Amino acid sequence: MDRGSTTLSDLSTNCRINYYIRRIPFKYLLWTIPLVFLVLFYFFPLGRILQVSFERGESGIASSIIEALRSESIRGILWFTIWQAALSTLLTLAIGLPGAFLFARYEFRGKTLLQALTAVPFVMPTVVVAAAFYALLGPNGWLNLGLMRIFGLSAAPIQLTNTIYAILLAHIFYNTTIILRMVGDFWSHLDPRLNQAARILGANRLGSFFKITLPLIGPAITAAALLVFIFDFTSFGVILILGGPRFATLEVEIFYQTTSLFNLPVAAVLSLLQLGCTLAMTIIYTRLSSRLTRPLKLRSRRFTQKKLTTWRSRIFAGIIIVTLFTLLIAPLIALGMRSFMRLEPERGQRVVESPGLTLDFYRQLSINRQSSLFYVPPTTAIGISLGYAALTVILALVIGLPAAWLLARDANSSLSKFLDPVLMLPLGTSAVTLGLGFIVALNRPPLDLRVSPILIPIAHTLVAFPFVVRSLSPAIRSIQPRLRQAASILGASPQDIIRFIDLPLVGRALLVAAAFAFTISLGEFGATALIARPEYPTIPLVIYRFISQPGATNYGQALALSTILMVITAGGLMIIERMRIADVGEF
Amino acid sequence: MKQLFSFVSLSLAVTLLLSACTATTTQQSDVTQITDDERSLTVMTHDSFSVSEEVLQAFKEQSGIEVRFLKAGDTGTAVNKAILAKEKPLADVFYGVDNTFLSRALEEGIFEPYNSPILADISDSFIIDKELRALPVDFGDVCLNYDMEYFEENDLQPPTNLDDLLKPEYKDLLVVENPATSSPGLAFLLATIGHYGEDDYLDYWKGLVENDVLIVNDWEVAYYQEFSRAGGTHPIVVSYGSSPPFEVIYAELPIDEPPTAAVVSDGSCFRQIEFVGILKGTENRDLAETWIDFMLSPEFQEDIPLQMFVFPVNGNAELDETFERFLAIPEKPASVKPEDIAANRETWIQDWTEEVLR
Numbered sequence: 001m002d003r004g005s006t007t008l009s010d011l012s013t014n015c016r017i018n019y020y021i022r023r024i025p026f027k028y029l030l031w032t033i034p035l036v037f038l039v040l041f042y043f044f045p046l047g048r049i050l051q052v053s054f055e056r057g058e059s060g061i062a063s064s065i066i067e068a069l070r071s072e073s074i075r076g077i078l079w080f081t082i083w084q085a086a087l088s089t090l091l092t093l094a095i096g097l098p099g100a101f102l103f104a105r106y107e108f109r110g111k112t113l114l115q116a117l118t119a120v121p122f123v124m125p126t127v128v129v130a131a132a133f134y135a136l137l138g139p140n141g142w143l144n145l146g147l148m149r150i151f152g153l154s155a156a157p158i159q160l161t162n163t164i165y166a167i168l169l170a171h172i173f174y175n176t177t178i179i180l181r182m183v184g185d186f187w188s189h190l191d192p193r194l195n196q197a198a199r200i201l202g203a204n205r206l207g208s209f210f211k212i213t214l215p216l217i218g219p220a221i222t223a224a225a226l227l228v229f230i231f232d233f234t235s236f237g238v239i240l241i242l243g244g245p246r247f248a249t250l251e252v253e254i255f256y257q258t259t260s261l262f263n264l265p266v267a268a269v270l271s272l273l274q275l276g277c278t279l280a281m282t283i284i285y286t287r288l289s290s291r292l293t294r295p296l297k298l299r300s301r302r303f304t305q306k307k308l309t310t311w312r313s314r315i316f317a318g319i320i321i322v323t324l325f326t327l328l329i330a331p332l333i334a335l336g337m338r339s340f341m342r343l344e345p346e347r348g349q350r351v352v353e354s355p356g357l358t359l360d361f362y363r364q365l366s367i368n369r370q371s372s373l374f375y376v377p378p379t380t381a382i383g384i385s386l387g388y389a390a391l392t393v394i395l396a397l398v399i400g401l402p403a404a405w406l407l408a409r410d411a412n413s414s415l416s417k418f419l420d421p422v423l424m425l426p427l428g429t430s431a432v433t434l435g436l437g438f439i440v441a442l443n444r445p446p447l448d449l450r451v452s453p454i455l456i457p458i459a460h461t462l463v464a465f466p467f468v469v470r471s472l473s474p475a476i477r478s479i480q481p482r483l484r485q486a487a488s489i490l491g492a493s494p495q496d497i498i499r500f501i502d503l504p505l506v507g508r509a510l511l512v513a514a515a516f517a518f519t520i521s522l523g524e525f526g527a528t529a530l531i532a533r534p535e536y537p538t539i540p541l542v543i544y545r546f547i548s549q550p551g552a553t554n555y556g557q558a559l560a561l562s563t564i565l566m567v568i569t570a571g572g573l574m575i576i577e578r579m580r581i582a583d584v585g586e587f
Numbered sequence: 588m589k590q591l592f593s594f595v596s597l598s599l600a601v602t603l604l605l606s607a608c609t610a611t612t613t614q615q616s617d618v619t620q621i622t623d624d625e626r627s628l629t630v631m632t633h634d635s636f637s638v639s640e641e642v643l644q645a646f647k648e649q650s651g652i653e654v655r656f657l658k659a660g661d662t663g664t665a666v667n668k669a670i671l672a673k674e675k676p677l678a679d680v681f682y683g684v685d686n687t688f689l690s691r692a693l694e695e696g697i698f699e700p701y702n703s704p705i706l707a708d709i710s711d712s713f714i715i716d717k718e719l720r721a722l723p724v725d726f727g728d729v730c731l732n733y734d735m736e737y738f739e740e741n742d743l744q745p746p747t748n749l750d751d752l753l754k755p756e757y758k759d760l761l762v763v764e765n766p767a768t769s770s771p772g773l774a775f776l777l778a779t780i781g782h783y784g785e786d787d788y789l790d791y792w793k794g795l796v797e798n799d800v801l802i803v804n805d806w807e808v809a810y811y812q813e814f815s816r817a818g819g820t821h822p823i824v825v826s827y828g829s830s831p832p833f834e835v836i837y838a839e840l841p842i843d844e845p846p847t848a849a850v851v852s853d854g855s856c857f858r859q860i861e862f863v864g865i866l867k868g869t870e871n872r873d874l875a876e877t878w879i880d881f882m883l884s885p886e887f888q889e890d891i892p893l894q895m896f897v898f899p900v901n902g903n904a905e906l907d908e909t910f911e912r913f914l915a916i917p918e919k920p921a922s923v924k925p926e927d928i929a930a931n932r933e934t935w936i937q938d939w940t941e942e943v944l945r
Contacts, residue, residue: 052671127805127807127808130807130808130812131811131812134812134818134819135818138812138818138819139819139820140818140819140820161801161803161813162801162802162803240768240804240805241804241805241807241808244802244803244804245765245767245768245802245803245804245940245944246944252768255768256767256768258664258667259661259663259664259667260663260767260768260773260932260936261932261933262663262667262670262691263933342839342840360839370637370639370893370894371639371640371641372637372638372639372640372894373637373638373639373640373643373656374636374637374656432664435660435664436667436668436671439668439671439672439677440671440672443672443674443675444675450672450677451657451677529634529660530659530660530664533657533658534636534656534657534658544634545634547807547811548634548635548806548807549833549837549896550810550826550827550829550830550833550834550837550896551833551834551836551837551838552834552837552838552839553837553838553839554837555811555817556839
């Protein structure tokens, strides 16, 4: 009896030791992949540039920060940055959530195309988007001209130039896709029988939504909202170009202090302030999401989606599609159409009344008119962009997957709790600051990467990586632990469990993550412009080259290349959408 | 499922392979540089730099030097990067610092002086740094541009100087860039400071505000959206003196004369001069000198206008016919000393912001 119990406890101790030996090294091994990357390409450059910046100032770090916080103008900027981001996020959620519901619960013709098109805004350069908004809503835009004609007005009724509305509209335009994809995908695997059960038990539609659906998709909503918030919080191009000179976010002020004034200590304080806010938001999110998350029985989309059969559902779908179309797709169409139109009015005609169609701008793209050394044919720019995008997808998944898995599986360890918010920091970091960080940090062999083209996919990965983690970890968290326990009992090693349980279950989320990495890389401008070698420009960079020169042909070529960028993005996303790794329940 | 796993491991392998490849190629190119007698020079510059293929090819054939270019963002950013990298320079030569950023570069000591023999052909008015650390290459004037058709149609005289813009008939016609975010915006602010003086320029701006001047952040927005030529509602815009000839060169359908014109009367434009310098610490000083001589020679100088929309400082360089016909060059642009710009930039922009935007 005595003997027997000792053996048993020996056995269990042995098992536990064995368990730890097998588990711990694997876990830490896995952490090293994302951590080495982040330390080398994020924390080290950021730390160096902050150090260099503060060394240039007369006062120390603490007093610089206090001084900045006392400054009324900086407090004003901080306050504006926060409230415009919060308002933008709420509006984006209001537009995005009904759309996510539609994509999650219904199957209809043209859905894949619609989904891909709603993601295209994400990659468009701000200068070009501003032009599209202007074509629609400017003083001589189609909407204003139409309203003036209908109501016989003499002045344009809609004044969007340099207003907060232009900023909000542009933020919705850019970021709704984050909600649509992250929430929509998660929602599509939610078992509709839960709601059916609630309805049978007497709940009405709203009740079942608020009591069943909302709590269950909560983690995906908070994750998506956090990303949208951070994007709006660090907004640069939209504020600068569409908001005009009366609005400044921290990021805009950092740019001004750095580039125009070379006031690095102030810029460093502002960068830290921006990072601090990002960190605070992320910590709030982490708290919230750990409370919200619970394992779910996910269902294949085959069982969760239905056709639009009732009139009620058709009207509902119609309203949502029209809204998404107006806000996200109409500006793109305006842009695309303008690239085929003659821009200059005929002699003696003020406004182009009946514009002629032309393919001239597309033809001009392939001509090196001034035989410039830096000319690149559009096909080359497309190839370069796609090459960087492919590398970014690979890098971001290789680095993001282990991180997401650890955060989800090992959520309660102190390491995970510490690292969870830290992983989001690159998104909240000023591109200007980090760009200079690369210059002062990566200057010694073997890491003298200051002028290496490899820095571009690395910079893109820094932005894409948090998206990968946030898309994957809600999906991994929702996996029923019973499945894994069962596998473990049946003798599967942790590696086997990942391979045979976790990965198949998060296959869809993996594609969402890949799509994010792809679009982020295609559209990224700020970091690319800072480190690009002129021989390897991406499409946005070439667009910018054209639009920064006078003359109708240059402008037209910028529009033409933007249209090509839209088509490539939509095409790429539709291909990713079709690559089905394995849907839930399909293995 | 195996597919996915192999996909991930494949990706990892590809990434490693690629980084290994880039590493080896750079090493290889280093080796070739040393073994072959061909030496190479690195020129750091800003986004707008361009040169035609033939001109660079000619340089390579004359000198046997391979030139590599690094573009480091807009002018301000490129200068900042050169300064932050000065312990271990990214390049041998830096081209593109202009008179609004010149003092920053000189104070940070990133350049070595070089007395190029070709400076003899360049007017003294361009040689701002008497110690010859920064040598002038080109200039461009920031001037008011107006839409000729608008003024014809409305039977209105186009403006001829800065004072005109205060007249009631020009109410709500002008769009200007923000000096805090835009280089032509800053240049125009400097033109008003140079013309009206440090004590009175704000009064002028007060008048512009009363006359409903529109401020936007970028040249692109001003020129391609708000300017009436592009479908906007403002027929006067702050742009470059060179914009009208470029409207002809880059017209959609061939046209005989520019649809816009620049106001170039005395004191109404600000001249931006761009400089080149040898970066301190270079190991290729001899090559850098050869390159700078080439940049200042007529061969390179004549290539500048069509590539970069700015104009040669070398008096021997000849201009293309379109420029001869349509380019108006101000005789007396407003001027502000680089050291004054460096010392007062922040105050001026802040005061301007208070007066105009608040």
